[in-house]
Amino acid sequence: MKIIVVGGAGFIGSAFVRELNKRGIRPLVVDLLTYAGRKENLKETDHDFIQADVRSEQIHDIIKDYSPDVVINFAAETHVDRSIYKPQDFITTNVLGAVNLLEASRKFGFKYIHISTDEVYGEECGDENSPLRPSSPYSASKASADLFVKAYVRTYGINAILVRPSNNYGPRQFPEKLIPKAIIRTLLGMHVPVYGDGKAERDWIFVExxxxxxxxxxxxxxxxxxxxxxxxxxxxxxxxxxxxLEEVSGKEVRIKFVSDRPGHDRRYCMITRMKYEVTPFKEGLRKTYKWYLNNRWWWEPLITDKFFVEDEPWLAVKGK
Incomplete structure (x- = not known):
């Protein structure tokens, strides 16, 4: 099986590359290597690599030359705070990038997997047929791409599916996200900023x-x-x-409550028709903490990022 993993140098994409390697598959990874897509995430994996933008015509040339059976798209801007700060990047990458791959599927006939998110359902507990109710610029961009996938299947007859995971956590997640940010700040003796009352609820799954x-x-x-x-x-x-995190690390987690994020959903929840086993959350959190503890070389260059340093970086959009 010939597989192209678009966005394969990112957090979930690189985990999928490792999963393919376990199955004896050497994929082609295509990634632009923006701030969260890093070759360090692919350390000790077996893959070919081309640096390219999911929005570019170059993607079509790569696909034509490689002739894949499956293209899976992990390439996306994913952080809600960044989408509040600069929504335009989310439209071009998450929507136009997805449409570019759909056009390639139409031309070259490969099977297409689009990676979406539970956030497209908003605060409702959605099953696969529930209406989409996105709340943030990020989730709106992902919902838009989902609808384009549906439209291309119906209009052009391409072979495609949508996959909507809940909140992922684990090793190699960029420290703008809650769990790595909390782990790294705790290791550095810093406080952890918490939006609102800290009771926003998410459904968590270990990246592996x-x-x-x-x-x-x-x-x-x-x-x-x-x-x-x-x-x-x-x-x-x-x-x-x-x-x-205090329990698995044995360290005090210093909390600093900050003003709530605009449009902050109180919970995400999904129902699925599938059956599978997952890593118990506390076990996965322990594995994640140990990985960050033992791999400072991976995260130390990243901790100047404003979404790690500042408590409320999205406030810049308000001119504060």
């Missing part, structure tokens, strides 16, 4: 579980535009997570 389940979906899919929800089935709010 996501990679495995996506591979299983790829083998079993009917390729008729169907969606597959991948919830972790483990819902915790921010304060509960930070309490568990």
């Amino acid at each position: 579980d996501t990679a495995r389940i996506v591979f299983d979906v790829m083998r079993k899919a009917e390729w008729k535009g169907e969606a597959y929800n991948i919830p972790g089935g483990q819902r915790y709010n921010v304060l509960e997570i930070l309490k568990m």
Whole structure:
């Protein structure tokens, strides 16, 4: 099986590359290597690599030359705070990039997997047929891309599916996100900023579980535009997570409450028709903490990023 992993140098994409290697598959990774896509994430994996932009015509040339069976798209701007700060990047990468790959699928006939998110359902507990109710610029861009996938399947008859995981966590996640940010700040003796009352709830899944389940979906899919929800089935709010981080690390987590994020959803929740096993959250959190503890070389160059340093970086959009 010939597979192209677009965005394969990112957090979930690189985990999927490792999963493919376990299955004896050497993929072609295509990644622009923006701030969160890093070759360090692919250390000790077996892959070919081309640096390219998902929005570019170069992607079509790469696909034509490689002639893949499957293209899976992990390439995306993903951080809600950044989408509040600069929504235009999310439209071009998440929507136009996806449409560019759909056009390539139309031309070259490969099977296309689009990686979406539970956030497209908004605060409702959605199943695969629930209406999309995105709240943030990020989730709106992902919902838009989902609708284009559906439209291309119906209009042009391409072979494609949608995969919607819940909140991923694990090694190699960029420290703008809650769990790595909390771990690294705690290791550095810094406070951890918490939006609002800290009771916003998310459904969590360990990144290696996501990679495995996506591979299983790829083998079993009917390729008729169907969606597959991948919830972790483990819902915790921010304060509960930070309490568990204290338990697994043996360190005090210093909390600083800050003003809530605009349009902040109180919870995400999904229902799925699939059955699978996932890593218990506390076990996955312990593995994640140990990885960051033992791999300072990976994260130390990243801690000048404004979304790590500042408590409320999205306030720049208000001119404050």
